[in-house]
Amino acid sequence: MPLTRPVATALAAALCLLTAACGGSSGDDRTSAKTSDAAASKPGYPVTLDNCGQKQTFEKAPSRVVVMNGASVAEVSTLLALGLQDRIVANQQTYGMSEVAGRAAAIKALPTGGIELNDAYDIPREAMLGLRPDLVLSVTSYGFDEKNGFATREQLQQVGANSYVSPQGCDDDPAEMTVADSYRLLRDMGKIFHVGDRAEKLIAASEENIAAVSAKVQGKKRPKVMVLFSNMAMGGNDFSSVFSKGIVNDILAEAGGSNAFENASKSTFADLSKEKVAATDVDALVVIGYNDPDPAAYAKKLFKEFPQWPAARNNTYVTLSDSMYLGPSNDRAVEEIARMLHPEAF
Template sequence: MSMKRPAATALAATLCLLTAACGSSPVDKAGDETTEAAASKAGYPVTLDNCGQKQTFDKAPSRVVVMNGASVAEVSTLLALGLQDKIVANQQGYGMSEVPGRAAAIKKLPTGDVKLNEAYDIPREAMLGLRPDLVLSVTRYGFDQKNGFATREQLKQVGAGSYISPQGCDDDPSKMTVADSYRLLRDMGKIFNVGDRAEKLIAASEKNIAAVSEKVKGEKKPKVMVLFSNMSMGGNDFSSVVSRGIINDILARAGGSNAFEDAAKTTFADLSKEKVAATDVDALVVIAYNDPNPAAYAKKLLKEFPQWPAAKNNTYVTLSDSMYLGPSNDLAVEKVAKMLHPDAL
């Protein structure tokens, strides 16, 4: 999830490369051939074209750093693929999840004991000190030198790969769909040579979503307001209202539509109270981001706007990580569909 971030301190020094970080032990020619044969047998090398850069992996990464980026998609994807033991530092977390045990599993992951910068993420020197062999970032922002982060080139020079999640190349998630969640799964499956696991997760998700979509096919599509609980991201009263992106794809598959899809061309709309009051809202989806009681916020909104059909029918649902990029979009589709079309499901 892309949100406004405070400015980070500019880089204070150039990168100092350590020979020990880049070097390798000498081996004889026979050893080289044996290693190459083993890598080939295991499915390596693997090369991905990621945001215009070729990233090649000769083996599965074992020291992965997951940057914050106000997301949970990347760490959840690694957990879904059973790769938690590869993570040496994780800065992501929603505080809750639709997947039983996921929030607790994320909380248990190592953080690398890193002092974060003003953008609540890992600065360059700390990143290099973690000795990663793969760094995951939600967008290009996480590799931006002017914000104090290690660049992709600097990471490459110390033997670390880098990966920017789908639709993060231009830091514009407004075009994101459920297919991007599958792409993230597939890419991680390729990098870690667990493509079979990724395909099983994708197939199960596609099957679940197709079953729900078939049941609500032909039903009237209620207008849904989606926003983050108790979160301010702009100057108006309602600045965390979702306008575009993967959430619209989820709503459509669940038999609904976004009441504020035309309110902005970006992912989020910054709306006045008057604009919100003048819009018919048939149902409410409140997304919790580290909010322990999103239901209280939903009820507050329904009370504040009694003219909404959603308020008259008490139609709302609270969700968290399944509503955004990640491996669990099918859970969001199902829960939203049950709210909108209880008789169909």
Template sequence: MSMYRPVATALAAALCLLTAACGSSSEVTASGSTTGAAASKSGYPVTLDNCGEKETFEKAPDRVVVMNGASVAEVSTLLSLGLQDKIVANQQSYGMSEVPGRAEAIRKLPTGDVQLNEAYDIPRETMFGLRPDLVLSVTTYGFDEKNGFATREQLKQVGANSYVSPQGCDDDPSKMTVADSYQLLRDMGKIFNVSERAEKLIAASEKNIAAVSAKVKGEKETPKVMVLFSNMSMGSNDFSSVVAKGIINDILAKAGASNAFENASGTTFADLSKETVAATDVDAVVVIAYNDPDPAAYAEKLLKEFPQWPAARNNTYVTVSDSMYLGPSNDLAVEKIAKSLHPDAF
């Protein structure tokens, strides 16, 4: 599948899938304009410093619009926190998930009957017509006026807050780690006054990752892994959807592996020739499915194409989907990859 720039950017943000003037994108600050008793009882007001913008919430949002961005981080985070009833229009979907029932739950969400613009997201006037009180975007790209989108200031003028996910401020997901997924959960927990729920999800994920990492820590081998999207073209070479940097490298490290192409690019994706790929030792392949119904077939075809790889000789590959991106389920990717590459440790 060929990808236009907006989709590729947002995928990168979601690795995000895939920005960080704000580092961890937000901080909760005190608001002195409301009495302490009222604030402590209701949890509001909450003020976030998000990509240089002050966003104050007087109550939990009731009309949330989730912009496309080829991400599922934001909608999956809302679902994991039990906030699906707050969504009036969702444009995010990958068609599959490591979490049972999540893809189906996303498909059932309202879309607002939105006609996307040439930048593959919600145009300005359509956004206003949805009457949102919170708009979520993977990166600041989703609030860029020249792309036909409503700006954050324009949204404020109609009474809507806005939020850019962690590492979305500079549109540079190459720095992203699993900690950014936790930051997204925490921020949504604060905005919707469900922080306890968010912290339980984070604690469970951290516990699972720690247990997996402890099991693979003593393994002598650290497999070199090729991570790429199945049946996707994002550049001019044969292998233009190979991941070089970002949250995926953090996931690999926690699973006892390393990225064979980490140094192939200074950005999230590497655009590689077949010759370069053939000349690299690859111990295992991780194929990320983006609306691909049969990523295993793609992985098997790839291994046949490069029989010299140790991965091909041992038929070692893993297929994953949304757990490899920014979002609430990174621990599932860590566990699945670790069990495939280090079966004797489990």
């Protein structure tokens, strides 16, 4: 799935979903929505956040939220995890799949606002202002860049809308992102919507799950793992959607693995030749599906192309989607990868 530069940039700055404690069921989400409605009338406002150097003050819980695309599901998934789906008037985020049962369907059911997207595959300025939002969420500051045809944060403020850029998105560089940033996103949304107690429960459950898995694989040999998007091109070489830095390395470390291409680039993604990939020992493969109905087929294709890999000889791979990037379900990815790398520990 070749991407234009805007989508590739946004993709390099986003991604991932829910904790096991959230469950992802539609019934749980409906109950949480009622809780969030009640929370809106509770004291605790105004709330002020310093976001990318800008002060954003909330006098009450937002009720008309617009979620920009950015090739992410982190923001919409976080809102769903907190039971805030009834606050969304337009959502452009979708992966088409999720490790969390019911999550993909829940995202698909959200309103889109009937927007005709611009050349950057996102909501143009006039359409954004026409939605009358009181909060706009963007993966990175790219989503508020006037040069890209988007409404700026200042323009949104003039019509009474706050704006929020997700953690590590201020400079469009998620290379330093860790699981802690997923927790920060949860906490920030908890503060904004006055559901901080629910955010803390989700964070505590995720931390507990990750700690339990990490303890099982502690001291074991760390296999070298290749993490990449399936059927996606973002650069000039054969393999341009291979993760080198960012949250995936934190997830791999907790799961008892290491990134085979960690030193291949200083940025989030490495743009690699086929020769470079062939010359690297890959013990296991993590293929991330992004609106790809069959990422497993892509893994098998790579094994045929690189039969010399230990991963190919042992058929060691796992397909994931939203849990591998920013969002509330990183513990899912940690456990899935740990079970692949160290099955004897489970």
